[in-house]
Amino acid sequence: MAAPLALMLVFTLVRLALFLTNHGLFAALPVGEIMRAFGQGLRFDFYMTGLCMGPVILLLNIPVPSKIWTKIWTGMLLIEWTLVTGFLIGDLIYFPKVDRHIAEEIIQLSSDWGYIVSYAVTQVWWGLLILLGSLGWGLNKLCRVINRYPTPSLPWKKTGIVLGCIALFTVAALRGHLGRGKSLGVADVYNYAQTSQGAALTLNGAFTAYQVGRKGAQDFTNDYPLEEAIQNTQELLIAADEQVVSPQYPLMRQQTTQAKSTADPANILIVLLEGWHPYYIDALSHQNFGVTPVFDEIVQNGLNFTQAYAAGQRSIFGFAAVLASVPLVPGLPMFGYGLEMASLSAAPKHFAKAGYYTFFAQTSHRDSYRLCALASYLGMQDSFGWEDIPQRLPYRQKAPFGYDHDAFQFAADQITKHKDQPFMGMVFTGITHEPFTSTLPQFDKFPYDTWEHGFLNTLGFADWSIGQLLERAKQDGWFDKTIFIFVADHTSGGPADTTLQNHFKIPLIIYAPQRYAPQTITDVVSQLDLVPTLYDIAGLRPVYTAFGRSVFDQSVAHAALVSEGNNIGIITKDGAVRHSGSKLLTVEPYNAGFDVSVAEQLLLSLDKTAYTLLKENRWYNPVQESAQR
Secondary structure, three states: OHHHHHHHHHHHHHHHHHHHHOHHHHOOOOHHHHHHHHHHHHHHHHHHHHHHHHHHHHHHOOOOOOHHHHHHHHHHHHHHHHHHHHHHHHHHHHHHHHOOOOOOHHHHHHHOHHHHHHHHHHOOHHHHHHHHHHHHHHHHHHHHHHHHOOOOOOOHHHHHHHHHHHHHHHHHHHHOOOOOOOOOOHHHHHHOOOOHHHHHHHOOHHHHHHHHHHHOOOOOOOOOOHHHHHHHHHHHHOOOOEEEOOOOOOOEEEEOOOOOOOOOOOEEEEEEEOOOOHHHOHHHHOOOOOOOHHHHHHHHHOEEEEEEEOOOOOHHHHHHHHHHOOOOOOOOOOOOOOHHHOOOOOHHHHHHHOOOEEEEEEOOOOOHHHHHHHHHHOOOOEEEOHHHOOOOOOOOOOOOOOOHHHHHHHHHHHHHHOOOOOEEEEEEOOOOOOOOOOOOHHHOOOOOOOHHHHHHHHHHHHHHHHHHHHHHHHHHOOOOOEEEEEEEOOOOOOOOOOOHHHHHEEOEEEEOOOOOOOEEEEEEEEHHHHHHHHHHHHOOOOOEEOOOOOOOOOOOOOOEEEEEOOEEEEEOOOEEEEEOOOOEEEEEEOOOOOOHHHHHHHHHHHHHHHHHHHHOOOOOOHHHHHHHO
16 A cells, blocks of 8 residues: 555645745635645545556455566556656646646647647756656665565455455545545535635645546536526626527627628737736836837827736637637636537627638647637638748747747738738737747847746747837738737736736737727726627627627626636626635625625626536527528
């Protein structure tokens, strides 16, 4: 039983390392909850230990008179121990980036193995050294065990008792208890933890990744009444001049006002900014980093939404929200890994039908996050990745996620090729994704000695690239007719602050100096509001489903639904709450008038509605849309 005990020890040591290296996150936890996290965390550790090693130990103790049999299953124990240890080290490295364990990201790793290997070798080599050291120790132990481990030779009755005990312990580990009820799941952590920080300390990354990987979604419980949830959601999202076209599809609607003239339609170019946090943009934070002069001018001369929020913490959340207004709430499969099986309302498809040239370009490889395929699915007539984009400058290092300047210039080339059509396009940047690499000498203002310095260097290059895009648009004659929408996919870095505001606030600027006078808008808005906003800007009147409302419609106070691993949250003008589905976790009041119960009910309503309509394929009906025309 040495191997299971050794693995349990590894789990505990990693939890201790997590606590020590993320002390700022856990500092507010009372001592009692910290102790409870270490104690109850053993349940989740035992689950993974039983899952990995229980069946192997059972086979190892079957009385087969063969040394080969012993060597095979003892070797398997070593392999499992090494893999789990390696995964825990990886989770320990990943955790501080989003203040939670690996969850839905495990589903997306298959398309980014090259990046993962490169990142491990160049950025977290110390983790590899620990893993190799533990592997060497394990090999040494294996050789000793094999040399002295006897072939099981107990009487059949005692053998049966031993095997029965092993099976019983394995079942107990996988269930988390010996009574009735479901086996242990991620959501069960809130039976022991009172806060999201306590839950994070209790869980381990191997458990969360396994649970999501095998189900394709998070465990989540929300018992809010469905009809009431739908009604609350409709009141928030459906505008006064819109009507629901089918009771079976309660968020599918169409504007009742006459469509605007499209004799000379505006172009729309969305720039999805990889990991930009408002903190690093001087015009938004009033800091003095000095690397965003172009974007500072855009902020000062555009519509600046100072309370804009991302829908999630990963790129796929931002992509789904901005192009399809789909919230990726816990309990649903990821977009690109099953969610697209439901009928979705796609903004690019509606623009293409209205005569626009639609395109998507990303700096990273075409199969990264499967975004090119998903963009085509959503109606982009052309989708491009790194493989399609020629390198234009002699960069100092190869960037793992491509170069913003090249992608912008390539997009401008595509626009020129279709100059007789209005266009609606998206360019997804990537240079600000770690690991950070040197681009051109003039942008290396800081040494590459910290995360922040590396990010600022690449941010400076990204800012310059945007300036070159705007200059190209002016030279080619499409600047004045184009509405630029700059929006981040999620945040990266920023202050050491665990609030929902800090975790999800993003830059959002609508920039069209010939159309909109500069304005600072302090109303809460979300990435999910952009699809209705695009229709509003273009004067389109399609039958559509969106989980948002035009940012120009302030007849009701907007709210931002956010997904944070196995938790959800809502941000309003008065305050924010974080919720597990069954328990209120944190409250962030912004003023004395914040009604926590109202915010909690709205949050549960939004989550329940999104989950049910997507799960039951009642989100959108293209047949119904055709019938409305």
